[in-house]
Every structure is written in C-alpha cells, then in structure tokens.
Amino acid sequence: MDIDFCRIDRWLWAVRVFRSRSSSKKACLSGAVHVNGDSAKPAAKVRVGDRVAVRVNGYKRELEVKKLLAKRVGAPLAPECYHDHTPLRQSTPSSSSGAQVAKRDRGSGRPTKRDRRRIDRLRRT
Numbered sequence: 001m002d003i004d005f006c007r008i009d010r011w012l013w014a015v016r017v018f019r020s021r022s023s024s025k026k027a028c029l030s031g032a033v034h035v036n037g038d039s040a041k042p043a044a045k046v047r048v049g050d051r052v053a054v055r056v057n058g059y060k061r062e063l064e065v066k067k068l069l070a071k072r073v074g075a076p077l078a079p080e081c082y083h084d085h086t087p088l089r090q091s092t093p094s095s096s097s098g099a100q101v102a103k104r105d106r107g108s109g110r111p112t113k114r115d116r117r118r119i120d121r122l123r124r125t
Helices: 008-014 021-029 093-097 113-124
Strands: 033-035 051-056 059-065 082-084
Touching: 008 021, 008 033, 008 051, 021 051
Parallel strands: none
Antiparallel strands: 033 051, 051 059, 059 082
C-alpha cells in the first residue's frame, strides 16, 4: 500500500521521533514542529521530500521525509523513512540557547523562600 500523504503528528510518532502520538500532537500545537519552514498543526499533511524541523528535549532536528508510513515501525526500520540533516549536537541543550538552569542537589530538601526567589529570577531571564 503506497500512500501520497500522512498527518505530521502521526508520521513523527511512526518514525519514533516522539514516544506517543499525544506528545507528537502537543509538540505540533506548541509550535515545535515546522514543515518546509512553516509552523505545522497536527493535521498538516506531509509528503515525500518535505523537510521537517522538530524541537525535542531542547535539541532541534531537521529531517527529510523519504517514506510515508501508515503504522508505527520498529526502531531499526525508522531511520530508513527519513534522512537526518541535523548538524552535530552541542554538549548540552542549554549551551545552544545560552539559558541558565537552576540546579539543586538531590535530597537537599525544600527550597527556602530566598532560594525560590533566586530560582524564579533565573527562570525569568
């Protein structure tokens, strides 16, 4: 069965970019998925040759659709359905954006009011 187009949320789930279809849908709704440079809604149609840019866990992946799928495939078969144009990753996702991340030692307990204010200040900047 050869299909001409597929929903973007379903294709991203089928090639294992996202673990669940609902997380794929949420990524589309939040603007983390672009097809050929345009922001894509979950029902956007994707065809062979389209370029898909996806932001996952702070990293941006650029994929070119090579094959459309009707069902989810196993992990060894998934890379055959797209060509990855993503440049090599930086060491951490925050290094590319320059954002500071508030870190706390595990088991250090609940933050004090002063600590919470500092954490909030870091998140706002």
